Amino acid sequence: MSGPNNPPSAAATARLSVAQGSSLKRSVQAAFDESSDPKKMPANSYTSKVRVLDKYKVIGFISSGTYGRVYKAVGLNGQSGEFAIKKFKPDKEGEMIQYTGISQSACREMALCSELSHPNVINLVEIILEDKCIFMVFEYAEHDLLQIIQHHTQPTRHPIPASAIKSILFQLLNGLYYLHSSWVLHRDLKPANIMVTSRGEVRIGDLGLARLFYKPLHSLFNGDKVVVTIWYRAPELLLGSKHYTPAVDLWAVGCIFAELLSLRPIFKGEEAKLDNKKTVPFQRSQMQKIVDVLGLPTVEKWPNLVHHVDYGNLGHLTPLGPRLPPSENGRCAGLEAWYWNTLRTSNYEANLNAGTPGPQGLDLLSKLLEWDPAKRLTAEDALQHPYFSANGDKVSANCFEGMSAQYPHRRVSQDDNDIRTSSLPGTKRNGLPDDTFAGRPTKRLKD
Amino acid sequence: MAADFWASTQRRYWQFSKEQLAELRDKLDNEDKTLVQQCPLPDRRLLSHFFNTQLVKLGKRMPIRQQAIATAQVYIRRFYIKVPIRQTNPYIVMATALYLACKMEESPQHIRVVVGEASAVWSGSEHLPTKPSFADQQDVIPLDVSKLGEFEFYLISEMNSQLIVHHPYRTLQELQSTLNLAPDEISLAWSVINDHYMTDLPLLNPPHVIAVSAIFLALTLKPTQGGLQATIATAAALSNTPQLSKNTSSADNRAPDMTSNKVQNFVAWLAEGEVDIKAVVDCSQEIISLYEVLEQYKETTCKEQIAACMKKRGLV
Known part of the structure; x- marks a missing residue:
């Protein structure tokens, strides 16, 4: 699963961390220790009433991104349980760390997480603002979908049980329905952002790109020109839509569903980078990957297609060959072929233990990967889809129900670069020997 | 949420x-x-x-x-x-x-x-x-x-x-068609909402109560309808009539602008709705006294x- 745009520095840093070995144990703690002594603070300045290290013991490093780093911690002083602490790194001016104003994405995440409460959305415990750093304390989730997908590719490919996929998808849609009915767009759904607890409960995480969409003061497009990690980005966004809707999150759910089945991203394009003029380029490679499976979109099926900025660019794409038979019952023939082929190569038919998502799975997938955002299933409608009710099965609230094997625990290391000097680009996950995950693109906004 | x-x-x-x-x-x-x-x-x-x-x-x-x-x-x-x-x-x-x-x-x-x-x-x-x-x-x-x-x-x-x-502006927009509000009434209510941030009302009341109060003031404060004193009288009438739907006519005697069709509709809507009428009256009086206090500014x-x-x- 080597990705198209590996940030070489991330892999290099991972190797470096391993090489530095045990001396780094101190630096995990150091990342929190740098908070200055409140007594030394000059009068008339801000000091936190709560100190992170008085309440939590940091036991390791989980991951890092452009926003900062995530650590695993346990509660102190009678506060039981495990926590994930997300530390937003402050901007630096020269050698000194300065207050430079909190990024809009951190503001959104703090504000939204404080309001939201749902069994399928990651639970915020508290926020501590201490010495120029923001610490968001979340409940700890042992797994995430990226890790689970990865586990099923090793040592050989073996499918994620169909019942587990059904439960994951139902919980994901349930959480998304809550977000959407709270007028929150997530805008960055992807396997790495979907957490799973050791009890098999799915939690939507990372609301760093999320925002309210109720009557925005400006069009959503003006605020953030680029949203959603490229492989999960909906076609209307790729075509430069100015007004997008919760449907962008449902496209991402479709992509995640497909990836759970095939253990590979379904549309693995290469991102065209922003040029110097900061105009958003047409994402030709990504669009081509979608066309390779779904064929070219047509105005008959998607009337608003012509109103998209990049409509003209569609003509430069290679249409899906004529090798496919005409579609039945209006379904996309290309996707149908992809689906049955995937089920066959993933051994869903042969592997009785894994069960099969069956024809209802295809129907749901095709309605999530619908070109026209106006026709795409909503989270509410998707929850009503027969895929979840067929055979009279009850969808389990524990996606691991009936599974004998256990997934390995999240790898947490003592390795950490000194937070004061690090300026790590891109995303890094702990404990990975190669660039498996470094190959995955990330999408973060410049604030 | x-x-x-x-x-x-x-x-x-x-x-x-x-x-x-x-x-x-x-x-x-x-x-x-x-x-x-x-x-x-x-x-x-x-x-x-x-x-x-x-x-x-x-x-x-x-x-x-x-x-x-x-x-x-x-x-x-x-x-x-x-x-x-x-x-x-x-x-x-x-x-x-x-x-x-x-x-x-x-x-x-x-x-x-x-x-x-x-x-x-x-x-x-x-x-x-x-x-x-x-x-x-x-x-x-x-x-x-x-x-x-x-x-x-x-x-x-x-x-x-x-x-x-959460701000009252949203409720105001939502009620525009329900209460058949004219553009000048909307804009008057809008400025009343702007003004209420000078009081403690945002910490005392939910935004929809503020919005309804602002609409009430906009309908009764209009220069053509007797201004502040008449509004005070109307507010007093409202607070003294626990069963509004039956008693709107008695309120007419106290406050002349209650005869306005729109105000009557508004009062009827208020009576059958779930909005806390006492809170609306309190809010309205709070805002009126704000305008009085501001004269000393x-x-x-x-x-x-x-x-x-x-x-x-x-x-x-």
Whole structure:
């Protein structure tokens, strides 16, 4: 699963961390220790009433991104349980760390997480603002979908049980329905952002790109020109839509569903980078990957297609060959072929233990990967889809129900670069020997 | 839920009774009684009007919408029930609240722009005491990004990161067609909503109650319909008629403008709806008394008292 745009520095840093070995144990703690002594603070300045290290013991490093780093911690002083602490790194001016104003994405995440409460959305415990750093304390989730997908590719490919996929998808849609009915767009759904607890409960995480969409003061497009990690980005966004809707999150759910089945991203394009003029380029490679499976979109099926900025660019794409038979019952023939082929190569038919998502799975997938955002299933409608009710099965609230094997625990290391000097680009996950995950693109906004 | 007021942090943590508010403020005042005596400040509503004027002034220099100014005012009001005003530089509080509100209302302004414009608006001795000894004082707000950034931490921390504010504007828009409101009535109600941020009402009532009160005032305050006195009479009539639907005609006798069709429809709608009528009446009276208090407003008094207070505390 080597990705198209590996940030070489991330892999290099991972190797470096391993090489530095045990001396780094101190630096995990150091990342929190740098908070200055409140007594030394000059009068008339801000000091936190709560100190992170008085309440939590940091036991390791989980991951890092452009926003900062995530650590695993346990509660102190009678506060039981495990926590994930997300530390937003402050901007630096020269050698000194300065207050430079909190990024809009951190503001959104703090504000939204404080309001939201749902069994399928990651639970915020508290926020501590201490010495120029923001610490968001979340409940700890042992797994995430990226890790689970990865586990099923090793040592050989073996499918994620169909019942587990059904439960994951139902919980994901349930959480998304809550977000959407709270007028929150997530805008960055992807396997790495979907957490799973050791009890098999799915939690939507990372609301760093999320925002309210109720009557925005400006069009959503003006605020953030680029949203959603490229492989999960909906076609209307790729075509430069100015007004997008919760449907962008449902496209991402479709992509995640497909990836759970095939253990590979379904549309693995290469991102065209922003040029110097900061105009958003047409994402030709990504669009081509979608066309390779779904064929070219047509105005008959998607009337608003012509109103998209990049409509003209569609003509430069290679249409899906004529090798496919005409579609039945209006379904996309290309996707149908992809689906049955995937089920066959993933051994869903042969592997009785894994069960099969069956024809209802295809129907749901095709309605999530619908070109026209106006026709795409909503989270509410998707929850009503027969895929979840067929055979009279009850969808389990524990996606691991009936599974004998256990997934390995999240790898947490003592390795950490000194937070004061690090300026790590891109995303890094702990404990990975190669660039498996470094190959995955990330999408973060410049604030 | 982020967009549902009933599940919001605003309802759960930032709605109080009048008694609770008074208690919180007494507690702050008791922290340093001498300071409170030595540094008199104007009536809270006059001070709030001063803040409002200053925020609007600052906002005019940037492309900022009214809603961001409203959010900033709510932030300031929340902050000052946690922190004694006399221990702060209100100009930094205002600039920071507006900077943060702009981000939360999705119309972000760069921190340098906010600091720069704030310094420009509040520069010079205009905001300092008029006594000659203060003539060469530095500006009331330091031109310093890190100071504002630091204060942002303070502000967010005191508000427990609860930054999403529900405003009455939305209910007003939703009720426009239900109550068949004319554009001039909408705009009048809109300005009443703008004005209510100068009172404690945002901490006392849910936004829809405020919106309904604003509509009530807009329908009855219209110059053609007798103005303030008539509105007071109508409000009194409303509060004395527990069963409105049956008694609208009796209210007619007390307040002449109740005969207006629209007002009657409004009262009928109010009677059958689930809006707390007593709260609407209280809100309306609160706003009317705001307008009465504002007649005493003198900007220079506010400026001087704030400046004297900051001087005393060494905050300038």
